[in-house]
Amino acid sequence: MEVGSSDGMRPSLIGQMVFFFHPIRAWELAVVASMEEQHDGKMATVRCKSGETFSVPVTADFLFLPTTPGVFDSFPDDLLEMPELHDALLLHVLRNRHARDLTYMRIGEMVLSVNPFKVIASQADNCMGLYLDHLDTAKLPSGLPPHVWSVAHRAYVEMRARQANHSIIASGESGSGKTEACKKMLKYLCAASERVATDVAVSQRMQRISEKVQMSSVVMESFGNAKTVKNDNSSRFGKFMEVQFDAEGVMMGLRVTPFLLERSRAVTCGADERVYHVFYQLVAGADVAMRERLRLGDARSFVLLGKGGCLSLKNNGIDDARDFQVLQAALTSIGFSEEEQDTLWSIVGSILHPQNITFEMRRIDDSALLSDGDAQTAAFVAGQLLLLPEPGAFVECLTTSTVVVGRDCLTKKLSVQKAGDQRNSICKFLYSKLFLFVIQKINAATLSSADFGQSESSPTGVDRLPPFSHREPTTWIALLDIFGFEDFQVNSLEQFCINLANEALQRQYTEKMFLLDMEEMRAEGVEPKITEFVDNQLCLVLLQGSKNSIISHLDDASLLDVERSRTNPDFVFLNSITSAFFPDYQSAPGKKTRSVLDREKKMDNPSAYFYRGRLDDSSFTIRHYAGDVKYCINGFVEKNNDYVKDSCAQTMHDTTSWVLRGIMGTKDEMVGLMSDKYSPGSPTSPLRGSRCTVVSNFRHSLRLLMEMLTSSVCNWVRCIRPHSRRQAGLFDGKLVLEQLVATGVLSTLKQRQTNYPFRLKCKEFADNYHILLQPRKSLGTKMTVKAKCLALLRAAGIREKLAQLGTSRVFLSTDAHRILESRRVQIAKNMVTVVERYVAAFVSRAYVRLMLVSRHTLKLQRIFRVHMRIRRCVSQYYGELRRKRYERFLELTKLFLRAETNSRVELIKERESDVRTLWSEFRTRLVPLVEGVLRNVKAVEAKQRDSLIYQSFSCYVAFRDAFVREAAVALEREKQRIAIKREKDASERSELLCTALVALQAVAAEEASTFQQLHDNVIAPMVKRLKAKARAIRRAKQWRDRRLQELYDARASELRRLAVVEAEELRREEERWRRLVGEEEYLNEMRYFCSFSDDTYGASPLFRAFLRDGVPSEVLHTPIDTSPRKSSSIGGVTSFRDYRNYRRDEFHRARINGTTPNYRPHKHREEVSCELCNFLLYPSRNNVATRPSVESLMEDTTRRRLDDEYGDSDDSFDELHYERKVSDL
Secondary structure, three states: OOOOOOOOOHHHHOOOEEEEEEOOOEEEEEEEEEEEEEOOEEEEEEEEOOOOEEEEEOOOOOEEOOOOOOHHHOOOOEHHHOOOOOHHHHHHHHHHHHHOOOOEEEEOOEEEEEOOOOOOHHHOHHHOHHHHOOOOOOOOOOOOOOOHHHHHHHHHHHHHHHOOOEEEEEEOEOOOOHHHHHHHHHHHHHHHHHHHOOOHHHHHHHHHHHHHHHHHHHHHHHHHEEOOOOOOOEEOOEEEEEEEEOOOOOEEEEEEEEEOOOHHHHOOOOOOOOOEHHHHHHHHHOOHHHHHHHOOOOHHHOOHHHOOOOOOOHHHOOOHHHHHHHHHHHHHHHOOOHHHHHHHHHHHHHHHOHHHOOOEEOOOOOOEEOOHHHHHHHHHHHHHHOOOOOHHHHHHHHHEEEEEEOOEEEEEEOOHHHHHHHHHHHHHHHHHHHHHHHHHHHHHHHOHHHOOOOOOOOOOOOOOOOOOOOOOOOEEEEEEEOOOEOOOOOEOHHHHHHHHHHHHHHHHHHHHHHHHHHHHHHHOOOOOOOOOOOOOHHHHHHHHOOOOOHHHHHHHHHOOOOOOOOOOHHHHHHHHHHHHHOOOOOOOOOOOOOOOOOOOOOOOOHHHHEEOOOOOOOEEEEEEOOEEEEEEOOOHHHHHOOOOOHHHHHHHHOOOOHHHHHHHOOOOEEOOOOEEOOOOOOOOOOOOOOOOOHHHHHHHHHHHHHHHHHHOEEEEEEEEOOOOOOOOOOOOHHHHHHHHHHOOHHHHHHHHHHOOOEEEEHHHHHHHHHHHOOOOOOHHHHOOHHHHHHHHHHHHOOOOOOEEEOOOEEEEOHHHHHHHHHHHHHHHHHHHHHHHHHHHHHHHHHHHHHHHHHHHHHHHHHHHHHHHHHHHHHHHHHHHHHHHHHHHHHHHHHHHHHHHHHHHHHHHHHHHHHHHHHHHHHHHHHHHHHHHHHHHHHHHHHHHHHHHHHHHHHHHHHHHHHHHHHHHHHHHHHHHHHHHHHHHHHHHHHHHHHHHHHHHHHHHHHHHHHHHHHHHHHHHHHHHHHHHHHHHHHHHHHHHHHHHHHHHHHHHHHHHHHHHHHHHHHHHHHHHHHHHHOHHHHHHHHHHHHOOOOOHHHOOHHHHHHHHHOOOHHHHOOOOOOOOOOOOOHHHOOOHHHHHHHHHHHHHHHHHHOOOOOEOOEOOOOOOOOHHHHHHOOHHHHOOOOOOOHHHHOOHHHHHHHHHHHOOOOOOOOHHHHHHHHHHO
């Protein structure tokens, strides 16, 4: 960066256009207003276009001044043609192209796509023909704008030319437009195949295949996409679309391979999200008949649809009812029958209705219980939607769990939480089977290999296409549409697997673009320049290493039996990875360091990518290539062991619908690139000797995916999300810059620009630039290709620094390519000028020649016209002569024919009379002859008939006699065979019976001996020990009862003693009080307080007698077991104790308030020490020992012992039940 490092250069920056790093919008264009020197360095004040001013340090991290003129107005289609390479300049190009709706850019052969969040007319499908017109070459004309079609075009042309498989990888964050890019490239491949197909039959079949392929995208989006926080149409599964072609490039079919379907999305979603689109589309677009059959209401009547708080997306331009009609048309086009479609909607309804069920808790055992309404809902789902023969079995599956132990089946009632989990597992199982069935039907309808030798109709219900004759798929182009990198507020196992897949794809991209590229240059004899790039190999080792990785620790934690283990397996997993990767305390990265712009580029070990954070936090953080992601461990192990109970699966397999049986009979789960028989629903796996987990299957599938991509020629489409608000016209510079850095786009540009971005084969280079050499004799015969390339470079004046000649390729820098192209264009222009002159001369000479020919032609035309007039006159003369001669001949012919006709009539009459005479004579002679012949024939026939009847009767008699004899012989033989067989069967049965009796006796003897040994060695000693233990327990219980009785007696005596002490003390205090106040005044005071009582007659008889007769109050003590009313109120005074406490409370409150009340029995005097006032004080205030309460008089040990003896204990021994068990044994 050139910013001026000395004082002499400082004034040159003022007033110039520079890029500065904005704290929010990243690099922005501004004008330097002023500069000043501070203690920490130079500071520049810049002004943006919006008028804001910022003070930034004059360093390379905050200020950039381009040195190439006109760089601010340069927005090239190929980013390799940028005159300078810097983050600020690249971001400036992307921002301006995005504002001009130029969303696609090239980086060599790779395409960079920025999601515009709108439809652009210049990029519509009707512009595809501009690219389809150049299917004969992989290199498109420079005038065509960049597009994802160019990637599909190059892959298709090279596949046809070299018969090599190609892969197109669309990668980027969620919401960056990967799915739309794959759909456009798929349409281009279909259109290119239609162009290549020349046969009419093949072309018609191609149209049908293209229609099914495009309709399959609609179906997969409905069943596999959902709304997330970042994307309204986010793919919740990865798909590997393999488009198959024959040797001529004609499409043969499409094979879709899904992996890692987000099963939990079928039963739950986050805030401001939705479950899969098909649920909302069915509820919004179903007709009346379907609503009645499935009992569908509006979207608000289903709990599942309202979990994310987003029922409709009409504000975003999405109409669920219209999309449902499109989905039905797509299913019909692919080949789904009406019965299969009804079954699909029944399964979707059987997932919607159970989510409305609320489980109640049974008070007896805290198990789950269904109310009557919820039970009817479950029965409707089982009987009407799933067509199960026993709906009650499905209802029991929701609240019970059946485990097979040996030959026994144990049924366990589930808690409310477990019942909800089992219901969700059933719903996820149904949806995964449904999704897999849809994908298999799509493959069966579009995959050509299944069509060879088959008719157009199939018993499976798929409308198969007519087979190609003598065609087989030889190559394929794969489109990988994988889920984008995700970082939500709460990230779980789904986000972990998604980000792991993106890490693996990023590693493959790094290896292809950087490591293999440098190896290729070294193999060509060119030393590459080392470019810094982020290698995430260590992060992959941390995530999916074979031995010590997060996946291996998660699988180990998943082996725990959750129902029997008291330890939370999620915390076992968290503690395991914490101790394995960073046992010491480590703080998680802060908000400022979580961005890829502020992190360190190199890390030395896999543990450096792991952060634990606070020990009381149930999460961990992984430093991914695209940013730091914090994963919450809650539910990790449960989702990793995502499977349904065998009893529940068997219940749903027993359906009476053949379509449902076919759906349930599909393979359990497709995880990875193949339908794995050891999926989460499978009981065992050979990998670990137990049930296989989701992450282990996904790791295996991911490895197969990487192998397939490595075996093919890879092409990349890098998708960028311009902002997070999903609105057109917005551009977040910092977000875009983070994606460019994370995906390695900046490093790729540096690698290509510094290491010769243009690499041509020597022959191709010589063919393209041979016009730069001067024409010589024997140039092509005496010079080799490499010598010719070297001569071309020298002729263009290119230095060795700008170009390198390898073994088979020519490596050109951007400047060298620009120079060669400019020279080639200039020479081509000069040649075009020369050719134009030659053409003009040739055209002028041809014009003159044409004028001369025209003159001669006119003369010949005049001569020819005269000649033709003469010929017409001669022909008319001879024509008249011929006409007259013909008329004379015609008259003579008529006369001759008239005479001939008359003579022939007379001759015919004579011949007819002769014929009649001969016929009459023949009839008279023929009649007697015919009568004689007939008589002879009748006589012969009669003789022959009599002889034939006689012979037939004799044969019949002989046959009857022979039949009777043979029947008798056969009957006798059959009787003998039956007798022999009966004897043989009887002997065999007797032998078998004897053998069985002997074996039964042996078994009975063995069992008797075994039982006797078991009784002598085990049962008898055990019964003796149990009886001895019962006797010991009975003695211990008797001793305990005696001890308890002693403790009861001790406590009763202690309570009686305390009552006597309290009564004596109260009597002394009463006598003292009466002595101080006087007998008469005391009685008046008692009567005064009694007047305030709520029930004067309700007082005790002793107290009423005292008030009336003045009886001594020692008889008025409150009994021990009674609970007197509080003495704080006047009406609560029923004894001397209450009266004393009331007076002391009043006196205490008066002293606290600073006043001394005048009581009726006594007036207080301040100057004289008052004995009555001293008595009214609490004993503790005059340093007099307070009277101990009943509780304090009891010793702590005694009270504790009594509490233990009287309290209930769970370890108490039920002797009666025990003795009953012993007696049973």
